[in-house]
Amino acid sequence: MKLxxxxxxxxxxxxxxxxxxxxxxxxxxxxxxxxxxxxxxxFYQEEFRANxxxxxxxxxxxxxxxxxxxxxxxxxxxxxxxxxxxxKYFYLRRQVANGHITLGRQPISxxxxxxxxxxxxxxxxxxxxxxxxxxxxxxxxxxHSLGNGASLQLVTGFSEGLAGQALDRVGYGAxxxxxxxxxxxxxxxxxxxxxxxxxxxxxxxxRVGMAYSGDAGPLGVYGTIGYYRLRSLELDDIVGQVxxxxxxxxxxxxxxxxxxxxxxxxRFFKKELGPxxxxxxxxxxxxxxxxxxxxxxxxELYDLIVGNLSMEIDPFTRIGSAFITxxxxxxxxxxxxxxxxxxxxxxxxxxxSFLRDPEGEVRGGGNVVLSYYF
Amino acid sequence: MIKRxxxxxxxxxxxxxxxxxxxxxxxxxxxxxxxxxxxxxxFIASGRMEAEMIIKDRGRESTKEMVMFVESDGQVTNGLVExxxxxxxxxxxxxxxxxxxxxxxxxxxxxRISGHxxxxxxxxxxxxxxxxxxxxxxxxxxxxxxxxxxEIEGRAVYVIKATAREDxxxxxxxxxxxxxxxxxxILREEMYARDGRLLKEMVTEKVEEITxxxxxxxxxxxxxxxxxxxxxxxxxxxxxxxxEIPEGKISLDYLQ
Numbered sequence: 001m002k003l004x005x006x007x008x009x010x011x012x013x014x015x016x017x018x019x020x021x022x023x024x025x026x027x028x029x030x031x032x033x034x035x036x037x038x039x040x041x042x043f044y045q046e047e048f049r050a051n052x053x054x055x056x057x058x059x060x061x062x063x064x065x066x067x068x069x070x071x072x073x074x075x076x077x078x079x080x081x082x083x084x085x086x087x088k089y090f091y092l093r094r095q096v097a098n099g100h101i102t103l104g105r106q107p108i109s110x111x112x113x114x115x116x117x118x119x120x121x122x123x124x125x126x127x128x129x130x131x132x133x134x135x136x137x138x139x140x141x142x143x144h145s146l147g148n149g150a151s152l153q154l155v156t157g158f159s160e161g162l163a164g165q166a167l168d169r170v171g172y173g174a175x176x177x178x179x180x181x182x183x184x185x186x187x188x189x190x191x192x193x194x195x196x197x198x199x200x201x202x203x204x205x206x207r208v209g210m211a212y213s214g215d216a217g218p219l220g221v222y223g224t225i226g227y228y229r230l231r232s233l234e235l236d237d238i239v240g241q242v243x244x245x246x247x248x249x250x251x252x253x254x255x256x257x258x259x260x261x262x263x264x265x266x267r268f269f270k271k272e273l274g275p276x277x278x279x280x281x282x283x284x285x286x287x288x289x290x291x292x293x294x295x296x297x298x299x300e301l302y303d304l305i306v307g308n309l310s311m312e313i314d315p316f317t318r319i320g321s322a323f324i325t326x327x328x329x330x331x332x333x334x335x336x337x338x339x340x341x342x343x344x345x346x347x348x349x350x351x352x353s354f355l356r357d358p359e360g361e362v363r364g365g366g367n368v369v370l371s372y373y374f
Numbered sequence: 375m376i377k378r379x380x381x382x383x384x385x386x387x388x389x390x391x392x393x394x395x396x397x398x399x400x401x402x403x404x405x406x407x408x409x410x411x412x413x414x415x416x417f418i419a420s421g422r423m424e425a426e427m428i429i430k431d432r433g434r435e436s437t438k439e440m441v442m443f444v445e446s447d448g449q450v451t452n453g454l455v456e457x458x459x460x461x462x463x464x465x466x467x468x469x470x471x472x473x474x475x476x477x478x479x480x481x482x483x484x485x486r487i488s489g490h491x492x493x494x495x496x497x498x499x500x501x502x503x504x505x506x507x508x509x510x511x512x513x514x515x516x517x518x519x520x521x522x523x524x525e526i527e528g529r530a531v532y533v534i535k536a537t538a539r540e541d542x543x544x545x546x547x548x549x550x551x552x553x554x555x556x557x558x559x560i561l562r563e564e565m566y567a568r569d570g571r572l573l574k575e576m577v578t579e580k581v582e583e584i585t586x587x588x589x590x591x592x593x594x595x596x597x598x599x600x601x602x603x604x605x606x607x608x609x610x611x612x613x614x615x616x617x618e619i620p621e622g623k624i625s626l627d628y629l630q
Contacts, residue, residue, distance in 0.1 A: 033460055061463075109481035113488070124481065134481035149626030179626055181473055184486045213486060220488025247490050249600070256600045258494060314431045315498035315604065341436055345460050373460040 031061040034073075036372045043353075043365030054078035057088060069093045071106075089136055099144040099151075107134045108141060108155055110175050110188055112211040113222045114264055115306050116281065118239045119188040119209045121155055121173045123280045127262065127308060129322035129335040129351060139171070149179045159193050169193045183214040188226075194280065204231040205276060209239070220245040222264075228273045237273035241266040250311075260320075263307035271302040271328075278304075303327040316341040332356040345373040405518030405534045409551070411558040413513060415588060420445045422617035428607040429499050438462060438497050443619050454624045462497065468629055474503050477629045484629050493545060500574065500596040500606040504545045512536065515544040523555065526562060530555045546573060557581065557589035572599050579607075584615055 037055040042048060059073045075088040091104030108121045115128050122135040139157035146152060157171035171192025178185045190207045209226020222243045229236040243264030249256045268274035303326055310320025317340040324333045337351035349369040356362050403411070427438040439459040445452055453469040464479030474487040492503040516536035524531050536549040545565075552562035559581050565574040580593035592610040622628050 033463055107480065107482045109478075109483035111481065111483045111485055113485055126481075132478070132481065134483070143630065145627040145630070147627070149630075151627070151630050177630075179475075179484075179486060181471070182489075213488075215489040218490050220490060245488055245490075247494060255602065312498070314434075314601075315429045315495070316431065316434055316436055341434075341461075343434060343436065347461075 029063040034058040039369045041367035045363045067095045102141045105136050105138050108137045109134045112213045129337050151177050186211050235272050237268045237270045258312045260310050266304040268302040274302040329358040347371045405520040409518045415558045418444045420619050422614045424612040425610045430605045432603040452624045500598040515542045559589045
């Protein structure tokens with residue numbers, strides 16, 4: 001993913017404010033941490049291609065104050081020997097009565113335990129093949145506590161930076177969350193410009209719906225029901241999702257291991273806006289697009305079955321496989337992985353990917369990732 | 375005069391015998407009473423601890439460092455655990471009565487942990503989430519019977535058998551405790567399944583007097599008997615039993 005630039009007057013102001021907040025006398029109280037990651041892979045699509053990339057994240061852990069806190073995470077990427085430096089997160093958070101206001105680049109995740117979340121503000125992925133993503137949002141968030149864990153969040157997101165932002169390119173979101181013993185329920189509303197789509201498609205996507213997670217006996221269960229609408233094209237759709245998660249022990253006595261399974265089914269009932277959701281997830285590049293550039297919605301995508309099966313070999317090692325399949329055109333992706341803690345805060349991850357696209361073409365590859373945390 | 379003398383001697387012996395018996399009854403504690411003393415000793419109304427968990431398995435090890443806040447009113451115990459080692463820095467677990475929530479710092483999001491996950495090891499350790507949740511509810515979950523007395527490393531201990539109450543379904547059907555008879559600290563514990571299989575064993579390696587007359591285990595070793603070669607050392611590095619936890623810190627509101 002390309003790093004988003006953070007260059008405008010507001011960013012400079014925030015950086016100066018950050019430095020003033022920290023102050024020279026507090027410099028000693030700042031801790032620094034982060035990770036370094038090296039990734040090398042081989043991928044086949046009509047021909048073999050190798051890639052090499054590096055990633056570094058540096059986070060400044062500031063002493064917490066009563067009313068004002070800041071977070072700064074810098075990120076540098078080396079992709080096929082092209083370097084990029086940017087800001088992953090940079091925000092100020094001001095405590096107010098019963099809540100807080102956050103201004104800047106920040107993570108916004110409205111998760112309820114699902115792998116794919118059709119009602120997430122930032123279209124993140126949670127626990128697919130052991131990995132999660134939570135796209136950063138440039139914006140303003142107001143969090144208000146309603147007591148007993150219930151909360152209301154209001155978000156304004158600026159997809160093109162904070163200066164010179166056209167009003168119709170501003171995203172808005174609201175989430176009412178009511179967690180209770182054994183349950184978690186939320187109502188989400190998001191209206192935001194499309195981030196990734198065919199070049200000729202500029203529109204706003206409205207999403208509204210409810211999400212739930214709880215326990216049904218030994219199973220964890222979750223689901224969502226929502227409404228999607230493309231404002232200018234006047235296309236709409238209804239999305240539903242159900243999912244379960246479970247764990248159990250296998251193996252002979254004294255050699256037992258834990259197996260985890262999570263699976264979910266997601267469907268766009270009117271078969272209109274499934275591809276839009278998938279492209280917003282950033283997965284359009286994975287499956288590719290078919291048809292001519294004039295085709296507004298390139299994929300016939302309305303059903304998704306997503307699953308994750310993994311096993312702990314020992315407390316440091318996990319193997320597993322994730323799969324994604326679409327029942328219309330039978331796209332299919334299989335992502336097996338092996339992850340182990342090598343000690344000394346170093347982790348190794350080896351993963352493969354096998355893809356069958358709408359044309360029936362099969363592609364595949366593998367990646368090795370070495371991570372160091374400090 | 376002789377009759378009066380005999381009567382006085384009889385009275386003397388009666389006082390001696392009954393007085394001695396009364397003294398004997400006062401020193402004989404029941405299993406329930408012993409475990410109540412253990413609960414009182416280990417009860418934390420409001421405390422802060424810095425601890426580390428060393429997970430060992432067949433020659434490999436991994437260390438998790440954490441800061442914990444615990445508060446209890448005697449009926450309900452809530453806790454907040456924040457991990458501070460580089461790999462997991464900022465990850466938090468919130469235990470509210472019998473619910474578990476997890477906070478992910480990268481997403482700044484809070485997720486409810488499904489019920490079936492409670493029996494899994496915390497961060498890969500041999501201490502399950504359910505172990506932590508049930509440790510404060512032993513009297514509600516079990517009936518206790520004193521089996522006898524033994525000695526562990528020179529210290530006299532009571533051996534207490536705990537059987538799950540009929541209307542309860544704890545993680546372990548039966549447990550056995552070895553309780554220091556002077557300090558009322560659990561020095562050893564065995565946890566059994568319904569079919570009698572030994573599932574886990576915990577041994578206290580170190581006990582410290584935290585405040586005058588109050589002893590607490592500060593280093594414990596847990597072994598999962600179903601995973602050969604697996605062991606977790608839990609070591610408390612710092613403990614403050616009178617820590618004033620800021621209001622609302624152990625709550626969903628705080629984590630959000």
